[in-house]
Amino acid sequence: MSKTVDFYYDFISPASYFALVRLTELCERAGATINYKPMLLGGVFKANGNTAPITVPAKWEWIKKDFARQAKHYNIPYQLNPHFIFSTVSVMRGSFWALAQGRIEEYNQAMYKAAWADGKDLSSMEVLTHVLNDAGFDASVVLEAMAQPENKLALIKATEEAAERGVFGAPTMFVNDEIYFGQDRLDWVERALI
Numbered sequence: 001m002s003k004t005v006d007f008y009y010d011f012i013s014p015a016s017y018f019a020l021v022r023l024t025e026l027c028e029r030a031g032a033t034i035n036y037k038p039m040l041l042g043g044v045f046k047a048n049g050n051t052a053p054i055t056v057p058a059k060w061e062w063i064k065k066d067f068a069r070q071a072k073h074y075n076i077p078y079q080l081n082p083h084f085i086f087s088t089v090s091v092m093r094g095s096f097w098a099l100a101q102g103r104i105e106e107y108n109q110a111m112y113k114a115a116w117a118d119g120k121d122l123s124s125m126e127v128l129t130h131v132l133n134d135a136g137f138d139a140s141v142v143l144e145a146m147a148q149p150e151n152k153l154a155l156i157k158a159t160e161e162a163a164e165r166g167v168f169g170a171p172t173m174f175v176n177d178e179i180y181f182g183q184d185r186l187d188w189v190e191r192a193l194i
Contacts, residue, residue, distance in 0.1 A: 003032035003193050006174040008167050009108075010041035011122060012088045014067050014078070017112040019171040019183035021076050026186055030193040036104050038095035039162040040088070040155055041170050047163035054085065070183070077113070083121035089155070090146045091122050096154040097145035103137075110135035 005027060009016040027034055045051060054060045064080060071078035091111050098107035114120040114131040121127050125143060132139035145151055162172075166179055173180045175192035 003030060003175070004035050005032055005189060005193070006035045006037050008037040008039055008162050008170060008172040008174075010039060010088055010170050011091055011111045011115050012041055012085065013170040014080075014116050015183045016171040017078075017116045018067070018070055018074065018076055019173070019186065020108065020112065022074060022183070022186050023171075023173070023189070026190050027193075030190060032193050036095070036099065036108065037162065038092050038099075038155070038158060039167065039170070040092055040159045043156075043159035044163050044167055044169065047160070048168045050168050052085070077117035079117065079119050081115055081119045081121075083119070083123070086115075086121050087123035090125075090143075091128065093146045093148075093151040093155050094142050096151045096158075097142060097148075106135065107137070110137070 005023065007020065007023060009020065011017075023034060026032075042052075053063050067078065067080070070076070095104065095107065098104040110131055111122065114127075115122050120131060122131075128143065129139040132142050165174075169181060171181075171183060173185070173189050175189060178192060180186075180189050180192075
């Protein structure tokens with residue numbers, strides 16, 4: 001039986017970036033695959049009455065330090081994005097195009113690198129054009145796909161389904177029907193895959 005991890009994420013979340021870097025390596029070791037589940041984190045927060053960590057000043061100050069520690073510990077290129085909080089609505093819609101094209105892994109890598117290693121503003125169409133072209137995509141095709149009704153609807157539906165499944169933040173992972181929240185729960189994900 002093949003092993004799969006459902007990975008719920010939004011590019012606005014640096015914790016999801018850290019998780020995906022490590023989850024990719026973990027799944028290679030475990031012989032498991034990642035089932036990518038793009039969603040809009042703000043929509044999940046709204047559905048669950050949750051709020052972003054940045055809205056709690058003491059928590060946000062701790063998180064900024066903790067992210068820097070994690071990046072250093074795991075040797076993950078990272079900087080706090082100077083454009084944070086940027087809109088990810090368009091790039092998350094683009095995820096559904098990338099899924100349909102079988103290019104979701106390279107798309108995710110390009111977006112996370114741009115946001116959290118290079119500090120780019122993913123809400124800027126001009127920036128996205130450069131990021132996509134530099135990553136080997138035809139930016140005009142992807143940007144057009146982001147505006148298509150089917151990808152807009154796919155993001156809405158995926159966000160609703162995530163909330164209905166019990167997702168309340170990002171990253172959230174499921175192995176079978178067991179939920180694991182946070183980049184710091186990957187040890188438990190790995191145990192579930194053994």
